[in-house]
Amino acid sequence: EAQVTQNPRYLITVTGKKLTVTCSQNMNHEYMSWYRQDPGLGLRQIYYSMNVEVTDKGDVPEGYKVSRKEKRNFPLILESPSPNQTSLYFCASSRSGWGNEQFFGPGTRLTVL
Amino acid sequence: AQTVTQSQPEMSVQEAETVTLSCTYDTSESDYYLFWYKQPPSRQMILVIRQEAYKQQNATENRFSVNFQKAAKSFSLKISDSQLGDAAMYFCAYRVNRDDKIIFGKGTRLHILP
Numbered sequence: 001e002a003q004v005t006q007n008p009r010y011l012i013t014v015t016g017k018k019l020t021v022t023c024s025q026n027m028n029h030e031y032m033s034w035y036r037q038d039p040g041l042g043l044r045q046i047y048y049s050m051n052v053e054v055t056d057k058g059d060v061p062e063g064y065k066v067s068r069k070e071k072r073n074f075p076l077i078l079e080s081p082s083p084n085q086t087s088l089y090f091c092a093s094s095r096s097g098w099g100n101e102q103f104f105g106p107g108t109r110l111t112v113l
Numbered sequence: 114a115q116t117v118t119q120s121q122p123e124m125s126v127q128e129a130e131t132v133t134l135s136c137t138y139d140t141s142e143s144d145y146y147l148f149w150y151k152q153p154p155s156r157q158m159i160l161v162i163r164q165e166a167y168k169q170q171n172a173t174e175n176r177f178s179v180n181f182q183k184a185a186k187s188f189s190l191k192i193s194d195s196q197l198g199d200a201a202m203y204f205c206a207y208r209v210n211r212d213d214k215i216i217f218g219k220g221t222r223l224h225i226l227p
Contacts, residue, residue: 042219050213098208099146104158
């Protein structure tokens with residue numbers, strides 16, 4: 001089954017404790033992206049990647065890191081999480097080409113205390 | 114700056130009726146794509162419909178259609194014969210050809226009244 005998976009689905013952590021949210025897709029997509037969703041703010045793009053070893057900042061990259069060492073994986077790293085990073089996070093992937101549909105993962109609910 | 118505005122935070126419609134969700138965007142580009150995504154209570158994001166700016170004909174997918182007004186920078190979504198399963202948050206999104214960023218609006222929550 002074609003899908004985007006994220007782990008963990010739920011995470012409660014404390015300020016300053018490094019964490020990684022994994023994202024993996026099995027569709028051989030070139031484009032991958034991370035978003036955060038907050039009430040009243042919609043989805044905001046954090047980072048995206050056009051292909052292996054190619055990443056770029058979205059609109060809200062501060063406090064986040066990403067890497068793209070393999071085509072299928074695009075982990076999101078919070079080196080020192082803070083309470084303002086409490087949010088719902090989505091990973092998405094698509095074929096290259098700007099009109100293509102993005103396929104979203106199920107979301108990760110992160111709470112930083 | 115590229116922005117996408119959804120002016121209706123919430124809307125309600127009677128089952129079987131028609132509803133239109135509005136979306137406007139701000140851009141100086143001439144070549145871009147517009148999308149509507151649906152997020153039901155399950156949180157899963159699903160593509161509803163998309164429109165390329167160079168195509169004059171409005172996109173249609175079954176009960177979903179768009180009214181694309183390029184000069185007005187407007188991209189509204191019409192849902193005909195509303196069904197209970199249409200209840201969701203709807204997001205309008207925009208992607209310009211020369212860039213790889215995707216800009217989403219803040220969303221419209223649609224309630225379907227039985």
